[in-house]
Amino acid sequence: xxxxxxxxxxxxxxxxxxxxxxxxxxxxxxxxxxxxxxxxxxxxxxxxxxxxxxxxxxxxxxxxxxxxxxxxxxxxxxxxxxxxxxxxxxxxxxxxxxxxxxxxxxxxxxxxxxxxxxxxxxxxxxxxxxxxxxxxxxxxxxxxxxxxxxxxxxxxxxxxxxxxxxxxxxxxxxxxxxxxxxxxxxxxxxxxxxxxxxxxxxxxxxxxxxxxxxxxxxxxxxxxxxxxxxxxxxxxxxxxxxxxxxxxxxxxxxxxxxxxxxxxxxxxxxxxxxxxxxxxxxxxxxxxxxxxxxxxxxxxxxxxxxxxxxxxxxxxxxxxxxxxxx
Amino acid sequence: xxxxxxxxxxxxxxxxxxxxxxxxxxxxxxxxxxxxxxxxxxxxxxxxxxxxxxxxxxxxxxxxxxxxxxxxxxxxxxxxxxxxxxxxxxxxxxxxxxxxxxxxxxxxxxxxxxxxxxxxxxxxxxxxxxxxxxxxxxxxxxxxxxxxxxxxxxxxxxxxxxxxxxxxxxxxxxxxxxxxxxxxxxxxxxxxxxxxxxxxxxxxxxxxxxxxxxxxxxxxxxxxxxxxxxxxxxxxxxxxxxxxxxxxxxxxxxxxxxxxxxxxxxxxxxxxxxxxxxxxxxxxxxxxxxxxxxxxxxxxxxxxxxxxxxxxxxxxxxxxxxxxxx
Numbered sequence: 075x076x077x078x079x080x081x082x083x084x085x086x087x088x089x090x091x092x093x094x095x096x097x098x099x100x101x102x103x104x105x106x107x108x109x110x111x112x113x114x115x116x117x118x119x120x121x122x123x124x125x126x127x128x129x130x131x132x133x134x135x136x137x138x139x140x141x142x143x144x145x146x147x148x149x150x151x152x153x154x155x156x157x158x159x160x161x162x163x164x165x166x167x168x169x170x171x172x173x174x175x176x177x178x179x180x181x182x183x184x185x186x187x188x189x190x191x192x193x194x195x196x197x198x199x200x201x202x203x204x205x206x207x208x209x210x211x212x213x214x215x216x217x218x219x220x221x222x223x224x225x226x227x228x229x230x231x232x233x234x235x236x237x238x239x240x241x242x243x244x245x246x247x248x249x250x251x252x253x254x255x256x257x258x259x260x261x262x263x264x265x266x267x268x269x270x271x272x273x274x275x276x277x278x279x280x281x282x283x284x285x286x287x288x289x290x291x292x293x294x295x296x297x298x299x300x301x302x303x304x305x306x307x308x309x310x311x312x313x314x315x316x317x318x319x320x321x322x323x324x325x326x327x328x329x330x331x332x333x334x335x336x337x338x339x340x341x342x343x344x345x346x347x348x349x350x351x352x353x354x355x356x357x358x359x360x361x362x363x364x365x366x367x368x369x370x371x372x373x374x375x376x377x378x379x380x381x382x383x384x385x386x387x388x389x390x391x392x393x394x395x396x397x398x399x400x
Numbered sequence: 401x402x403x404x405x406x407x408x409x410x411x412x413x414x415x416x417x418x419x420x421x422x423x424x425x426x427x428x429x430x431x432x433x434x435x436x437x438x439x440x441x442x443x444x445x446x447x448x449x450x451x452x453x454x455x456x457x458x459x460x461x462x463x464x465x466x467x468x469x470x471x472x473x474x475x476x477x478x479x480x481x482x483x484x485x486x487x488x489x490x491x492x493x494x495x496x497x498x499x500x501x502x503x504x505x506x507x508x509x510x511x512x513x514x515x516x517x518x519x520x521x522x523x524x525x526x527x528x529x530x531x532x533x534x535x536x537x538x539x540x541x542x543x544x545x546x547x548x549x550x551x552x553x554x555x556x557x558x559x560x561x562x563x564x565x566x567x568x569x570x571x572x573x574x575x576x577x578x579x580x581x582x583x584x585x586x587x588x589x590x591x592x593x594x595x596x597x598x599x600x601x602x603x604x605x606x607x608x609x610x611x612x613x614x615x616x617x618x619x620x621x622x623x624x625x626x627x628x629x630x631x632x633x634x635x636x637x638x639x640x641x642x643x644x645x646x647x648x649x650x651x652x653x654x655x656x657x658x659x660x661x662x663x664x665x666x667x668x669x670x671x672x673x674x675x676x677x678x679x680x681x682x683x684x685x686x687x688x689x690x691x692x693x694x695x696x697x698x699x700x701x702x703x704x705x706x707x708x709x710x711x712x713x714x715x716x717x718x719x720x721x722x723x724x725x726x
Contacts, residue, residue: 104572108557162518166511185492185560188514189553192488192521196549199525203542216529223522227515231434234511246430 075135077394080128083143085120087150091201092116095193111182111190118181119157121173126263127152132387133267137278145270151201151219152263158194159226161187166234167318207270214269222262229254237319237345244326255297256290285381285388292374293395298322299367302358304400316354319345323370327363336361401467403720406457407450409469413476417527418442421519437508437516444507445483447499452589453478458713459593463604471596477527477545478589484520485552487513492560493644533596540595548588555580563645563671570652581623582616611707611714618700619721624648625693628684630726642680645671649696653689662687 075083096112099105127149134145163169164177165187171177179187202219205212232250236242264282268274301315302324315322328340336357343349358364375396382388401409422438425431453475460471489495490503491513497503505513528545531538558576562568590608594600627641628650641648654666662683669675684690701722708714 102575104558104569104575105554107561108554162514165514183560186557188488188491189556189560191518193553195518195521196546196553200546220522220526227519227522228431228434230515231512232430234509234515235433243430249428249430 075131076390077123077125077128080131080146081124083146084124084127084149084153087147088119088153089116091150091154091197092119095197111186114178114181115157115190115194118161118172118175118178119153121175122153122157124153126156126259129260129263129391130267130270132385132391133264133282134270136385136387137268137271137273139267139271148205148207148215148270151198151205152266154194154201155198155219155223158191158198159230161191161194163230165191166230169314169318211269211272214274215266218262218265218269222258225253225257225262229258233320236321239321240341240344241329242321242326244323247321247323247326251291251294252287255294256287259293260290261286281381285378288374288378288381289392289395292371292378295323295367295371295374296396296398298324299364299371300398300400302355302364313349313351313354316340316343317345317347317349324358324363324367327366328357328361332357332361332363401457401461402716403449403451403454406454406472409472410450410453410475410479411446413473414445414479415442417476417480417523418445421523437512440504440507441483441516441520444487444498444501444504445479447501448479448483450479452482452585455586455589455717456593456596458711458717459590459608460596462711462713463594463597463599465593465597474531474533474541474596477524477531478592480520480527481524481545481549484517484524485556487517487520489556491517492556495644537595537598540600541592544588544591544595548584551579551583551588555584559646562647565647566667566670567655568647568652570649573647573649573652577617577620578613581620582613585619586616587612607707611704614700614704614707615718615721618697618704621649621693621697621700622722622724624650625690625697626724626726628681629690639675639677639680642666642669643671643673643675650684650689650693653692654683654687658683658687658689 096109099108130149161178165179165184169177170180178190229250261283264286268278301312328336339353339357343354379392422435425434456475487504491505491510495503496506504516555576587609590612594604627638654662665679665683669680705718
């Protein structure tokens with residue numbers, strides 16, 4: 075099952091869960107707006123790639139889990155939790171759009187978005203607690219889930235703090251990626267897959283940590299790279315990281331190794347709304363930041379492929395990710 | 401054990417839990433600010449009355465639970481959850497102070513407060529899942545906890561929506577109080593007490609629902625009344641509800657039964673920062689709103705006392721609450 079097929083399987087489960095929540099709202103004119111807001115959550119969730127639950131699923135398959143669609147029911151909480159993170163993240167970043175559609179804060183209001191995020195976080199727990207697993211597995215899934223929460227919260231905390239700063243260390247960017255991308259997006263979902271496959275051994279945990287770390291770093295650098303290099307909606311350049319003041323390996327490279335003029339251009343456009351897209355993008359190319367980041371990314375992707383070489387689901391996923399254009 | 405003694409018992413447990421979280425933060429200069437933020441959570445939590453876990457505790461005692469301080473460990477999650485609610489509520493209300501000290505959003509920043517609230521919500525789950533209860537009781541506590549979450553979220557949703565409106569129906573204020581105060585503050589904590597006492601019977605559930613509803617309505621009206629009538633910090637008048645645009649039975653009384661001039665004064669001061677305290681307070685008295693609210697509150701307190709007449713812990717608590725001055 076590839077990522078697209080997987081999305082086709084899990085999306086109806088996600089939608090049905092939210093629809094149940096809508097149906098459970100008291101049928102009362104005063105709660106009509108809550109139904110509308112939950113409806114928007116369905117719209118907001120619709121286009122996601124489902125990478126995290128898919129990573130869990132292929133780990134499950136790779137470590138002896140039976141091809142059994144029932145197991146996908148146990149993965150819905152991962153995506154619901156992820157959307158809780160995105161909703162609150164969009165408020166913190168004051169983002170108006172995500173993947174071309176309105177963020178929840180921009181559609182429903184900031185207070186509403188805080189509360190809607192809280193709802194999803196609560197739902198994630200509710201789902202995890204109602205999964206049909208034996209007591210030991212459930213305990214392990216919950217343990218990994220709390221570690222996953224710690225990872226994303228710690229990464230997010232660093233994120234919030236570093237946007238206040240003019241410069242940050244490479245080490246801080248490393249730590250943010252370690253928690254928020256490697257830990258949260260890859261390693262922890264993989265570990266849940268091991269538990270579901272009844273194969274949560276020390277050796278396998280080590281494999282997941284090593285693969286998750288390399289894949290996480292590659293994925294994050296790629297994400298930051300695409301934010302600089304890709305055009306979307308016709309000719310619009312993104313450069314969201316620069317305008318939001320997010321420090322990346324690319325901005326750090328310019329601030330460290332760029333010429334005085336290049337540093338100045340990036341500095342003057344960092345964390346402001348209307349940046350000079352053409353000029354800033356040129357700085358990233360001319361300073362050598364793009365080249366440096368591309369090499370680093372390739373190295374991590376190659377490491378990941380080497381580690382995962384005997385697991386076809388993973389090598390396929392790495393090929394898919396490494397060739398993505400958005 | 402009265403409320404003050406109870407606070408002396410539970411507070412060290414709450415503090416120790418947060419201190420453990422502080423100790424678990426990686427010892428790393430980059431995470432120093434997170435330690436500071438968690439430290440502020442300890443300060444922010446310090447002065448609370450602990451009404452909700454106390455309500456659980458006296459229900460437990462009233463329905464056959466043994467006088468056993470160990471059980472208090474199982475109540476920490478209720479207060480941690482409550483502070484998650486307060487932290488997010490303060491952001492939504494854009495409040496700078498609570499009980500005389502800085503709110504988390506005002507001390508640490510809005511993004512930080514969203515995330516710190518999320519941390520506490522996550523901790524509440526973690527604590528509830530690690531409580532030493534038999535599987536059946538734990539399942540029931542979790543079920544009631546999710547209903548408690550639904551209550552406070554639904555109340556909060558109404559709250560957010562109604563502050564956008566010029567007028568709301570009495571029915572809407574009724575529903576908000578039913579969920580946010582009766583359900584969340586009294587009935588659901590009581591129900592958890594029944595489970596802990598192994599006395600979660602239909603008859604007892606009915607008792608809790610009936611007592612919780614009356615006590616909740618009395619408590620909410622009293623809260624709104626104190627916001628109008630009490631002076632704090634010397635001569636400053638609060639009237640926070642008016643300046644934040646929160647609809648209460650008092651504002652609704654004025655908007656419905658006040659003279660044209662009284663309606664105008666309240667309307668012009670509703671939801672603005674610098675209200676004319678003296679004039680607005682006079683409107684509440686002169687229109688008869690205060691008198692009306694006081695009678696309604698007395699009625700609910702009397703109902704509550706009648707329902708709880710044979711349970712000394714409850715009659716003592718009702719006496720304590722009904723005589724509070726802040």
